[in-house]
Amino acid sequence: MSTASKTQAVSNPNRRLISLSNLLPWAFAALFLLCLPLIFQSSSALTIMNQMAITIVFALSYNMLLGQGGMLSFGHAVYMGLGGFFAMHVMNMVEYEGLWLPLPFLPVIGGLFGMFFAFLIGSFSTRRAGTVFAMISLGVGELIAACSIIIVVFFGGEEGISGDRTMGPEVLGVDFAAQSEVYYLTVIWLLIATVLMYLFSRTPIGRIANAVRDNEERAEFLGYSQRRVRWMSFIASGFFAGIAGSLFAINFEILTEENLNLATSGSILLITFLGGVGFFVGPIIGAIVFTLLQTVLGLYTEIWSLYLGILFVSCVMFFPGGFAGIIAMHRRPLALGKLNLLFGPYLKVVIPALTSVLSLAAILEISFHKRHSFGDDHEMSLYGITFDSHGYQALGFTIVIAAISLFLVSRILPSIKAAWDEANHAGDAQ
Amino acid sequence: MNKFKSLLVGAVVAGLGATSAMAQEKIRIAFIDPLSGPFASTGNQGLSIYRHAVDELVNKRGVLLNGAAEFEIVPFDNKISAKESLIQLQVAIDQGIRFIAQGASSGVANALTDAIKKHNKRNPDSQVIFLNHSAVDPALTNDKCNFWHFRFDANADIKMDALTDDIAGNEDIKKVYIIGQDYSFGKAVAAAAVRFLGEKRPDIEIVGNELHPIGKVKDFTPYARKVIASEADAVITGNWGGDMVGLGKAVMGAGFTKPIYTYYGATSGITANFGDQGDGIVKLAGAGQVNPPLSADAEAFTTSYYEKFPELDLGQPQMANVAPMLAVAINEVGNADDVKAIAYALEGMEYDGILTGKTVMRESDHQAIQTVTVQGQTSEGLTFDYDNSGHGMIAETIVELASADAPTTCKMKRP
């Protein structure tokens, strides 16, 4: 079974692993992340950024399976959750049994436990790829999620288990009570984990994982056991998932069944795919966009998950490369020096496209309000306008706007397509 | 400065922070419950009761700080997840909200009470109060009690006390079958049932006491068969949501015609689903009552609720007490900023609940003591029905100040 991801991740193998041009983006990212709290100071903003960082690590570890290894897992939350639960127990041992362990090193422990379970379960689940792997991951996921309710001693039942991160020895005078201190801890681990995962994708085993994904038999002929390669990727992925789980434990100081269940496993698939499985940065983009959608869109609208569903399905249908894929599509025009050809058409389409998206969303919002608002609550406000959602004027108006803007978009599309073809044409400019 | 800050944060958590020009001071209560997803109906019902109580009992009457302030309910969707609740808690605190209300799911309540305890310890200048309106796990006011948590609902033990009074008074009941969801609340219900029945009617035989996986049972028929086979005279269950509908329908469908004692066997589509079959069979133990109305005031309050929210139900009467009691505490302190003083004012407060009669916030464990009723499903003599189905619950056994002297293991540490 082959996968769809037409990855370009494997770039020129002759390039040296460490060079200035390689290091520069990382340095920028690190600097940017460390400066972020100067802009967003409130602890809720920090919490959301921490949440983002955790999701990034988790999504990257998931992509080690899906993107690099071609293994579709419906139960990856298990490794993050188990890592997190163990980290939480260790945190409690620090508090109650006087175990000496500074908090910043906790993720290593969680990672090792995640790795251990990946080792165990991977020993039989990675024998085959494709549907069998997907189904085993689903079964194991459901099993462990169900066990978390039954085994109360370890998982704490539906309440989960909680701890207090501030009880460990102080590190450089920091006790991690404040959200900003936790942010720096999380970000440093985010950078470490990301660099390690990036390096892993550059190691021979990471590259062979790609080969196995693309053609199992050919990889076997080259002398690599496809099963072994998958198992190795799986173990590494479990390690980083465990790190994400420990970071979760540190941030939220509680782990519940939710950290293990199918819904979490499903959403990480969604995040990774939205971001783009074929690219290393894909899951990072996906995690950022998803967290923002969830927290910010969730504040504005009750039907945020409907939008998410629509976005996801249309992404699978029209842009299987995800967000990163869309960005990467522009690499060729950039290399040809023809990116400027695209600016005009893009600029032309942006307003009608935005209007159509907003007006389509408005149609959904108004119909939803009309259907589910309470009793005589006809008043509704959208985009800062307050109106009567039960009258036909508002709905009619938005439908007209949507129709006009969609028509405009459909008129502009051919010119974009022409410009696109031109920009990707290797011949002379103009 | 607050405005400036909220503008900065705006990029991430905008939307609710910016309040419009205000004539009166708005005192905000963050309502953190599921407003989307499978449990949204529970959250929306609670939100409607809060809003109605705030409008009718506080804002319209101008009682808050002599009319100088008004309550505003700010909804936050926690998607019934502990993690989301903690994030929303953080967002609410950042917006300057100091009163946090939550109730759907004891699991979430446990996470919140723990997080609030830590937050208040770590951030003494932005302390918050946790108003728990319906999470009934007894542990919250026993082993896990803390100063910042106040429970307005009767906890599982109190409800079971009233419920077993009803059973004890029924001489026809000789055998009881206990079944519940396999988690802390289901276990608490089962333990309380065994304990109270043992005290009140040692002659009753408990012919079944079992737990089933929560939310995972597709078909309750095998369980119903066991109930029938045990020849039980009554069933006790703490099930809620889909597990309540599934169990109730299966047991009645298998030919059971004796009482089924529940905690949550009404509203949110459950009453409509039971329909005629449930009349005279389904019983529910809960705080306060809607039928028959306690007073003319209560009837007017309920009538106007149903005018405003015809598709929802006033299924949790004790929720109407939360905001008004908070208002009394704020009035006593004289401002809404000294959270610690407000918490002290809430302790031991006596209040005349519109649907719950005389209500006391017990000082020792912050558990509200109020009227608890055992209600039966019927379609006759109702002032208000549920689910617009023509069926509803009517109070049959009424216990005022129920379990006022119940022991608690709470050792409250006061700041």
Place this chain on the structure above:
Amino acid sequence: MALFLVNILDGLVTGLLLFMLCSGLTLIFSMMGVLNFAHASFYMLGAYFAYQISTITGFWMGLLVAPIIVGVFGAAIERYGLRRVHKYGHVPELIFTFGLALLIEEVIQFFWGKSQMAYSEPEALNFAAFAIAGNSFPAYKVFMIFVAMGLFLTLLYILTKTRIGMTIQAALSYPETVQNLGHNVPLVFMGVFGVGTAMAGLAGVIAGPVLGTFPGMAVQLGSIVFVTIVIGGLGSLWGALVASLIIGWLQTFAAAYNVAMEDILTAVGFTKPENIWDHPLQDLWTLTLPQIGPILPYLLMVFVLVLRPQGLMGKRET
């Protein structure tokens, strides 16, 4: 003994209901190689459509019309969604149906809200058909058994005795050859997907009143359907039947008998610790069979996949 008999019958109802879902899923899989993650969502759609129709014209019209609507909807999804994704490969197809399942659940909530619908069995079947030792067996469940059996026999007949069935079976093994012979394979695919989803819709119509019609009904059944066809062997109709019945009985009997771990451990010779709630092995001691009932199918699936990846009666892997 009487109770045993009742449980056999209850398990049969559960199993046959599962089979109605699994048959469509396995048919779609064997034809198109697509594991339709959204299959249970079509089951949910069937229940909701039937509920909506039943509020206007009564149950029987819903029974007839709702599966057809679901089938047409399914065919449209195949034509305009799945076919598009097909060219990217199997994993994206699986991801597409996964997204579809999420989307359908949201759309259902958009239209019908989140509460349980008051969808109930028709008055004509609302009586106890017979009773065994005080346990009444509703006539509606007898009706369910007949519908499921009828579906199975019809399906078997069509697949083995008719021309269409032959074409389907041929397209299964040699799609190119069949196409070269002048058959329109894409059309066959669309038809199979439509029929498969219509069968899921039919299952929803008849299960809705018994198991409840609410937005979580697809998720509740979704993964178990997968498990069943994986155990039975992907693509095998008989395997789906056998596995459905096994799982139906497994779940019924697991819930019906309170086998407690305590009894087993004591019988083996261990003694129960005094203060069980402080004991590290408390969960082991208090474990009962009904508690682990719902996870037994997953356990069974993992075992089957590890030991016999093609399933009980399957002929091929993945």
